[in-house]
Amino acid sequence: MKKSFLLLFVLIFQFFYAQTEEEPAVWSHNVEKLSDTEFQLQFSAKILQDWFIYSLYTAEGGSMPSEFEFVGVGEDYKLVGKTKEGKTYTKYTEVFEVDETFFKEEAVFNQQIELLKPNVRQIKVILYYQICKEVCVLKEEEFNISLDGSALNLVAEKLDARSEQMTAALKLDLKHKERLNGAEGVNKNSVSNLWVVFGLGFLGGLIALFTPCVFPLIPLTVSFFTKHTGTRAKGIKNALLYGFFIVLIYFLLSLPFHLFNSVDSQILNTIATNVWLNVFFFVIFIFFAFSFFGYYELTLPNSWANKLDSASNKVGGALGIFFMAITLAIVSFSCTGPILGGLLGSTTLAEGSVANNLTAGMTGFGVALALPFMLFALFPAWLNSLPKSGGWMTTVKVTLGFLELALAFKFLSNADLVGHWGLLKREVFLIIWIVIFVLLTLYLLGLLRFPHDGPKQKLSVGRKALSIVSFLFSVYLILGVAKVVPLKMLSGFPPPAFYSVLEQETECPLGLNCYKNFEEGLAVAKAEDKPILLDFTGWACVNCRKMEENVWSDPEIYPIIKDEYILISLYVDDRKELPKSEQFKFQYDGGRIKSINTIGQKWGTFQTVNFNSASQPYYVLLSPELEILTEAVQYVDKTTYLNWLKSGLNKK
Structure with a gap:
């Protein structure tokens, strides 16, 4: 099933942006009647601190100016003179090397119009603009303006007496x-927490190395750099550069999430609180899990990899190696995609800035993925000690599928808690996890099979060890349901103890x-x-x-x-x-x-x-x-x- 990751990313960005409770600019309009056919229109915005909107007349060659579209002009009415602006500010920008003009705190536009048809009583005006802080967001504001006084202001509101009273009551007169x-x-843990997230990302990258999409590429790629680049020194240099570019690519993938933070510092945390976004992630993680179970492959379009591979051969040099690194990221997506999805989900549940956590985790993931390519280039004899590809890689994928399945129910639990649905009470959630890890145990023991499992073979020591760990964890969960142990190891993942099927005192x-x-x-x-x-x-x-x-x-x-x-x-x-x-x-x-x-x-x-x-x-x-x-x-x-x-x- 071929999906465009870029399209999904854009859709998620739009959804996140829609969740912000406060718009950076709140618009209103007003109408002043000058005569039977002439009117003065005023459009104004209250702008949040540190945000700004560009003027209609900012310098050419700079940022995109604001622009009005007066619908029906020339037919129903005409513009009298140019649009006049309120107080603006000017600042030289080194990026465009021009003086840019903009509004901050408040934007005001005034435009006089004259009716060409006396029966016109309503006009429509659309404003296209970008509002900026550390990043610019393209916006569109539509004004439906009544000229007969029936709706002088569709946006600005005046508080009723009750709202004024309740607004005042919500503001405390705090002392000291x-x-x-x-x-x-008190948040001194934030730096150490980033290292923890980096470590989790690194662990995710190590796991990804042992999947069928990545592991077979290690000896092939290392052999290319050590045998087909002339001298050994040049081969090592190219392999190290290849590893660096892998880290850089995964680091760059996290940067767009910092744009969310500049729009609203809490925007990514809405993942943990928005009901339908949690349901969306639940569905996505179920989708990831069944791809790991072997029911279908999650891949990016083959044409992407082919074009990049062709570009790497044509360009050559450092840029060619960069294209090779991107090709690796694309062809390995069916295995790394769900792991990266798990990393995204996990960082929204961790302490600190989600964007910073994600950067730390993605960088850790990239380092782990790049490390073997660099180490084996330095010490090619180590390639002989690598285990051969085989069924054990399928075991890794299926085990990851069960972990994705468990994490999916965490997101459904979030939606249930916030929405007060009462579907996944603590005991129900734990029983579902017990079933998941019992099934994982049965799979590891060879009693449960999936589509891409090979012929039955004697269980390896590693598989037996994993089955014991999974079984013991299932027992731990059972003891938790029975309230024999408090499940402190899982604090924060199951619903709170008071969210129970049993009646609670409080x-x-x-x-x-x-x-x-x-x-x-x-x-x-x-x-x-x-x-x-x-x-x-x-x-x-x-x-x-x-x-x-x-x-x-x-x-x-x-x-x-x-x-x-x-x-x-x-x-x-x-x-x-x-x-x-x-x-x-x-x-x-x-x-x-x-x-x-x-x-x-x-x-x-x-x-x-x-x-x-x-x-x-x-x-x-x-x-x-x-x-x-x-x-x-x-x-x-x-x-x-x-x-x-x-x-x-x-x-x-």
């Missing part, structure tokens, strides 16, 4: 807010008493004169579950949370609709208006507005008088968290 800045040191982590409404929890804190542990969390937040199951459960930490603090847990990814009486329009200080219709929208906006943060987990200690007691923390170890809780009690 500067203490939040101390959180800089829907809070570890049986704690928590409040899921800030106003309610604040009232209790005032009544009991206790400080607040404010927990910004998410149903699909893996690190939140790890903190709850590994840190909060600590015998020193648990009683402090239970007895000394009022726990308020706010789920920022909850897609459940608020009651109609609690839905409202929230207005930012800059004038932008946002609809608050779901629980997650309310508490996500609450976190951003009051604490200037959009990450989870995110913990804040507050007094009942809304005094920030100490710095905020995120994903930290037990000792750090314990000392943090104690420091909050000392400042009470």
